Amino acid sequence: xxxxxxxxxxxxxxxxxxxxxxxxxxxxxxxxxxxxxxxxxxxxxxxxxxxxxxxxxxxxxxxxxxxxxxxxxxxxxxxxxxxxxxxxxxxxxxxxxxxxxxxxxxxxxxxxxxxxxxxxxxxxxxxxxxxxxxxxxxxxxxxxxxxxxxxxxxxxxxxxxxxxxxxxxxxxxxxxxxxxxxxxxxxxxxxxxxxxxxxxxxxxxxxxxxxxxxxxxxxxxxxxxxxxxxxxxxxxxxxxxxxxxxxxxxxxxxxxxxxxxxxxxxxxxxxxxxxxxxxxxxxxxxxxxxxxxxxxxxxxxxxxxxxxxxxxxxxxxxxxxxxxxxxxxxxxxxxxxxxxxxxxxxxxxxxxxxxxxxxxxxxxxxxxxxxxxxxxxxxxxxxxxxxxxxxxxxxxxxxxxxxxxxxxxxxxxxxxxxxxxxxxxxxxxxxxxxxxxxxxxxxxxxxxxxxxxxxxxx
Amino acid sequence: xxxxxxxxxxxxxxxxxxxxxxxxxxxxxxxxxxxxxxxxxxxxxxxxxxxxxxxxxxxxxxxxxxxxxxxxxxxxxxxxxxxxxxxxxxxxxxxxxxxxxxxxxxxxxxxxxxxxxxxxxxxxxxxxxxxxxxxxxxxxxxxxxxxxxxxxxxxxxxxxxxxxxxxxxxxxxxxxxxxxxxxxxxxxxxxxxxxxxxxxxxxxxxxxxxxxxxxxxxxxxxxxxxxxxxxxxxxxxxxxxxxxxxxxxxxxxxxxxxxxxxxxxxxxxxxxxxxxxxxxxxxxxxxxxxxxxxxxxxxxxxxxxxxxxxxxxxxxxxxxxxxxxxxxxxxxxxxxxxxxxxxxxxxxxxxxxxxxxxxxxxxxxxxxxx
Numbered sequence: 001x002x003x004x005x006x007x008x009x010x011x012x013x014x015x016x017x018x019x020x021x022x023x024x025x026x027x028x029x030x031x032x033x034x035x036x037x038x039x040x041x042x043x044x045x046x047x048x049x050x051x052x053x054x055x056x057x058x059x060x061x062x063x064x065x066x067x068x069x070x071x072x073x074x075x076x077x078x079x080x081x082x083x084x085x086x087x088x089x090x091x092x093x094x095x096x097x098x099x100x101x102x103x104x105x106x107x108x109x110x111x112x113x114x115x116x117x118x119x120x121x122x123x124x125x126x127x128x129x130x131x132x133x134x135x136x137x138x139x140x141x142x143x144x145x146x147x148x149x150x151x152x153x154x155x156x157x158x159x160x161x162x163x164x165x166x167x168x169x170x171x172x173x174x175x176x177x178x179x180x181x182x183x184x185x186x187x188x189x190x191x192x193x194x195x196x197x198x199x200x201x202x203x204x205x206x207x208x209x210x211x212x213x214x215x216x217x218x219x220x221x222x223x224x225x226x227x228x229x230x231x232x233x234x235x236x237x238x239x240x241x242x243x244x245x246x247x248x249x250x251x252x253x254x255x256x257x258x259x260x261x262x263x264x265x266x267x268x269x270x271x272x273x274x275x276x277x278x279x280x281x282x283x284x285x286x287x288x289x290x291x292x293x294x295x296x297x298x299x300x301x302x303x304x305x306x307x308x309x310x311x312x313x314x315x316x317x318x319x320x321x322x323x324x325x326x327x328x329x330x331x332x333x334x335x336x337x338x339x340x341x342x343x344x345x346x347x348x349x350x351x352x353x354x355x356x357x358x359x360x361x362x363x364x365x366x367x368x369x370x371x372x373x374x375x376x377x378x379x380x381x382x383x384x385x386x387x388x389x390x391x392x393x394x395x396x397x398x399x400x401x402x403x404x405x406x407x408x409x410x411x412x413x414x415x416x417x418x419x420x421x422x423x424x425x426x427x428x429x430x431x432x433x434x435x436x437x438x439x440x441x442x443x444x445x446x447x448x449x450x451x452x453x454x455x456x457x458x
Numbered sequence: 459x460x461x462x463x464x465x466x467x468x469x470x471x472x473x474x475x476x477x478x479x480x481x482x483x484x485x486x487x488x489x490x491x492x493x494x495x496x497x498x499x500x501x502x503x504x505x506x507x508x509x510x511x512x513x514x515x516x517x518x519x520x521x522x523x524x525x526x527x528x529x530x531x532x533x534x535x536x537x538x539x540x541x542x543x544x545x546x547x548x549x550x551x552x553x554x555x556x557x558x559x560x561x562x563x564x565x566x567x568x569x570x571x572x573x574x575x576x577x578x579x580x581x582x583x584x585x586x587x588x589x590x591x592x593x594x595x596x597x598x599x600x601x602x603x604x605x606x607x608x609x610x611x612x613x614x615x616x617x618x619x620x621x622x623x624x625x626x627x628x629x630x631x632x633x634x635x636x637x638x639x640x641x642x643x644x645x646x647x648x649x650x651x652x653x654x655x656x657x658x659x660x661x662x663x664x665x666x667x668x669x670x671x672x673x674x675x676x677x678x679x680x681x682x683x684x685x686x687x688x689x690x691x692x693x694x695x696x697x698x699x700x701x702x703x704x705x706x707x708x709x710x711x712x713x714x715x716x717x718x719x720x721x722x723x724x725x726x727x728x729x730x731x732x733x734x735x736x737x738x739x740x741x742x743x744x745x746x747x748x749x750x751x752x753x754x755x756x757x758x759x760x761x762x763x764x765x766x767x768x769x770x771x772x773x774x775x776x777x778x779x780x781x782x783x784x785x786x787x788x789x790x791x792x793x794x795x796x797x798x799x800x801x802x803x804x805x806x807x808x809x810x811x812x813x814x815x816x817x818x819x820x821x822x823x824x825x826x827x828x
Contacts, residue, residue, distance in 0.1 A: 194817030354809045354810050
């Protein structure tokens with residue numbers, strides 16, 4: 001892009017006007033979906049179960065200050081749900097987008113036990129949406145101030161969401177290019193037979209070649225689907241594939257809202273003319289709706305646009321680099337999970353652990369066997385038993401608890417066994433290391449035992 | 459674009475067929491009947507669980523009859539008969555204890571039957587004060603086998619305590635109440651299983667509500683907490699380094715402790731292998747299911763077989779212990795610790811390797827995952 005004419009053409013390209021209907025429709029469906037999933041979360045009783053009942057919470061490194069807020073957690077979810085509705089309606093859009101981003105992200109940061117890639121994706125998209133003029137069509141804001149109506153927005157606005165989706169899919173695909181996934185059909189080889197009582201197709205899952213077919217298809221799907229979606233000719237088939245693929249995964253695996261998030265989000269790849277045509281049809285029936293009909297183009301103040309574009313460049317550079325950070329750590333990524341999160345590694349591992357802790361009085365030498373159920377929920381214990389940063393935080397929780405209860409200079413020792421993708425379980429931690437002395441951080445954890453096998457690939 | 463599509467389709471097909479052909483020797487390429495969960499659940503329900511509760515009820519009825527006889531006429535002969543029926547029932551319990559899910563879990567059967575150590579002050583307080591309610595949670599350590607053990611074997615002068623002692627009448631009543639409670643609870647579970655059986659067998663899913671998940675969770679929890687820790691780990695103080703002989707099961711009948719733990723270990727193996735309750739037959743089981751999934755260790759040994767050999771190693775070592783556990787945890791500490799280590803080796807194999815291969819959930823939260 002050093003060549004001046006290239007730069008101009010790129011600048012012109014990303015500012016090419018496209019119908020704002022595309023952005024507005026995305027705003028509506030995305031907002032409604034977050035609203036729906038907040039209600040679902042509430043009705044399932046998960047607020048109490050995941051954020052109020054547990055005694056301890058696992059924080060993200062650097063976000064120790066984000067803590068659950070007891071009964072007020074309900075208010076936080078209410079705020080999240082209400083701002084999602086406002087967001088969908090385009091009512092006080094900018095404020096709604098900021099509140100939604102903050103409340104949703106705060107909820108996700110409260111306990112990393114509940115980390116899910118699609119929550120992370122929602123947070124990222126909401127962050128993008130703060131900066132985009134998604135209320136410039138079919139919004140309550142435009143009803144109040146018709147001057148906000150613009151039938152066109154610059155391409156980069158919708159383009160940034162498409163790029164985010166593209167990054168997610170391609171990285172999810174790259175993450176599958178490893179020997180466990182492609183050559184052993186792990187973990188699908190274990191997961192599919194567990195679903196062999198699914199109606200109609202269930203019996204197929206007893207065949208190991210189906211696991212291979214699913215693995216390979218999944219990898220190829222993830223790597224290519226954004227390109228097929230962006231291409232006008234292949235788009236209808238690609239979107240059909242999106243629906244089939246994600247509906248299938250939702251039948252087979254307990255992955256909650258993720259398939260629906262993806263099915264809905266992929267709509268953003270459709271031509272903005274399609275979205276505009278849809279709105280025009282609606283306008284014919286419901287005349288009073290604030291839908292842009294005159295050909296105005298939303299224009300950013302020059303400096304503001306420049307600022308936002310630079311910021312987004314930084315954002316996407318970070319998104320592109322973050323999944324590779326695992327290369328900075330030694331050891332097998334799947335084993336240590338150092339650099340595993342925030343990298344679109346979805347459903348890649350069958351990993352299970354068993355962790356026993358002993359607390360030793362540093363003065364008397366007296367030892368206490370810890371019952372994990374006294375400190376952690378089943379879900380937290382399960383997550384803790386396979387992830388090094390959880391193990392360390394738990395050791396610190398134990399240290400503080402026993403210190404308060406009269407154990408002098410408590411030492412914490414862990415015996416953890418972990419099984420990964422059908423391999424025999426192995427000792428995960430160095431049982432002789434006093435974890436009370438270990439500091440949490442981004443550095444490699446030296447007290448992890450090395451992985452006894454080798455996984456090739458990315 | 460068309461080219462890319464064709465390429466994608468072809469590469470999928472090529473990869474699929476190449477794997478099919480190079481894995482021909484692998485018996486997994488044919489549909490694996492061993493992966494059908496319904497026959498396994500049926501085998502467990504019909505050939506082990508229901509007969510086990512029937513046997514338990516039968517033994518408890520016998521215990522009740524002998525208790526009635528003893529209470530009516532407490533002498534050396536009735537006491538001796540009562541003790542042997544107590545021991546027989548306690549042994550049967552070792553084969554039933556592993557089944558704490560579904561109906562048993564709903565009524566916390568284990569808690570009523572075998573919470574030990576028994577709290578003597580509570581037992582004696584209940585006898586002296588009367589007005590006790592054995593249904594209450596607070597009385598869990600004042601009833602069941604451990605309370606009967608204490609009442610029959612806790613003192614040298616048992617017959618006196620049931621005849622000339624000032625509290626003899628109240629003591630008789632308490633013994634009867636405890637035995638009746640055990641029978642009532644077990645009969646309830648046994649009866650519920652008759653209708654629960656179909657629910658259990660039909661729940662072929664692997665989610666938290668599936669029959670397999672419930673059974674395996676119960677089995678793994680039992681092995682870790684009640685067999686390994688309860689019978690050996692806690693008395694020997696494997697994790698704390700301090701022996702606590704008073705935590706031994708059947709503390710007042712020392713020679714029985716070893717027998718009970720041996721039966722429990724044998725039952726854990728038989729259950730894993732899908733043996734029928736009377737041991738004469740066997741059917742689809744956790745072992746055959748695991749074998750059908752086909753996970754192996756680094757040397758190519760099937761995990762299904764490795765688990766059996768590790769369980770049997772622990773069993774052999776347990777059988778070799780010829781000193782009552784409550785004494786051995788002090789006098790033969792290294793030997794008992796070795797037994798514990800052998801049992802401990804089985805825990806990750808069951809709790810991680812088996813559960814992981816089964817693709818079942820060990821969490822009770824039906825939460826999303828990815």
